[in-house]
Amino acid sequence: MTSTLQQTFADEWAAWHRDREERLTDPHGxxxxxxxxxxxxxxxxxxxxxxxxxxxxxxxxxxxxxxxxxxxxxxxxxxxxxxxxxxxxxxxxxxxxxxxxxxxxxxxxxxxxxxxxxxxxxxxHPGTPAFPADPRWSVPGRFVPFEAPQPTTVPGVLEGVEHVYDAPGTVEFTLDGTDYALRAFPGHGDGDLTVLFSDATSGDTTYPFRSLHLVPGADGGVQVDLNRAVNLPCAYTDLATCPTPPAENRLPIAVEAGERTPTVRGSARPTDDGAVLAG
Incomplete structure (x- = not known):
């Protein structure tokens, strides 16, 4: 990749990251x-x-x-x-x-x-730390649908809470010569996908798991850009009910791309009537 293309890649990522922070710091975010x-x-x-x-x-x-x-x-x-x-x-x-x-x-x-x-x-909130954008972590992939959506139950971060998703298929991609496949859940938009995953950085330089938003084309092709791996709300506060990744969605490599562990996190404390307050 030429220096001009690398700069364009970095600039586009920086604009995406600023938009992420603006939405995160919305008065009702x-x-x-x-x-x-x-x-x-x-x-x-x-x-x-x-x-x-x-x-x-x-x-x-x-x-x-x-x-x-x-x-x-x-x-x-x-x-x-x-x-x-x-x-x-x-x-x-x-x-x-x-x-x-x-x-x-x-x-x-x-x-x-x-x-x-x-x-x-x-x-x-001081801003979410992130790895520098690196084109190495952006590779072409393919969405491979199941014959029929597969109901998939995953635990939530709060004890006793479970989430059930109708997984439509897997996202397959090759990184540094190794093939990977991650189970995808439906995203917020029509045809969009959400992939929850962990990797060798999880619990160290990154939160225990992160999320990736993907938009496959009509032919199933999709750009898997791990520079855009993001924290879920539970990375910032205990007052979240986030789902955790399916067991098969652990990558055995260190994905040093995307958002890192927030430096400021909100704790929580229970009240006598069963509510939970920010600490």
Whole structure:
């Protein structure tokens, strides 16, 4: 690769990394999460959010006291309000003033997470460290679909939480003469893929696992650019429910590319009513 192409590669990666940091430090991004509360039939408070929250046959329900208001899809609600059922891994963001109140489905249960722009973790974030962009880690690959999606269960980072994904296939690629195959999960966009993986740097210079977003072409071809391997929210805070990689997605090499372990991380502490707060 010529020096001009190398510089272009580095510049494109730097622009991507800046965009990643802008989304991470959004006032309602994951660094703004200050509490996590699992819901059941018994109404509970969600620290930092108005109302009392529960989940029943109607889905998520909030009961707001006199004078309390939430914005739901831009409309103010008061008293008892049925937010309703949420689909698999669905999230909705409500607003209480400048505070975001996320309701979500995770592992077959409902959860409320408060996203406060005044979060100490957000204020303290120094930027995510990363390896320098290196074209060596960007190689052509191929998405190989299964005959039918394969349900794949993986543990979450929180004890007792499991995630089930319909894995559509594997991503195959060759790096330094060695062939690799990683099981892929559906991504957020139509046809997109998410690959969770670990490698020989995991737990050392990088978080125990990372994620790679891939977009195969119509012919299955896909650029596997490990320079764009990213941390999941659980790398930054205990108030996350991230899935872990399938067992077969451990690369036996040291992938010195992509994001490294964050230098600042938020801890968590439980409350008497079962919620979890940022420490």
């Amino acid at each position: 994951f660094l703004a999460v200050t509490s996590l509360t699992w819901l059941g039939e018994q109404p509970v408070t969600a620290p930092g959010a108005p109302g009392r929250w529960s989940a029943d046959a109607r889905g998520v329900v909030v009961d707001l006291a006199d004078g309390e208001t939430l914005l739901v899809e831009g409309a103010p609600v008061q008293g008892e309000h049925v937010i309703g059922e949420l689909g698999l891994r669905e999230s909705r963001l409500l607003l209480a003033g400048e505070v975001g109140v996320e309701v979500a489905e995770r592992g077959g249960r409902y959860v409320v997470r408060v996203r406060d722009p005044r979060s100490p973790l957000l204020a303290a």
